[in-house]
Amino acid sequence: MKAFRCGDVVPGCAREFTGTDRQDILDQVAEHARSDHRVEVDLTLVEAVEANLQDR
Ligand SMILES: [Zn+2]
Known part of the structure; x- marks a missing residue:
């Protein structure tokens, strides 16, 4: 699984995403x-x- 935290790019945003792949x-x-x-x-x-x- 891949994961991404929006806050790493947009300071202050708490959204996190997980998915099967990059796309x-x-x-x-x-x-x-x-x-x-x-x-x-x-x-x-x-x-x-x-x-x-x-x-x-
Ligand atoms: Zn965001």
């Missing part, structure tokens, strides 16, 4: 970024997520 996480983060942070996923955000992915 699963990215899909969830894209949805969250749009609805809660009002940002669209771009390359910078994808790289930030990948840099902070954890193996569980």
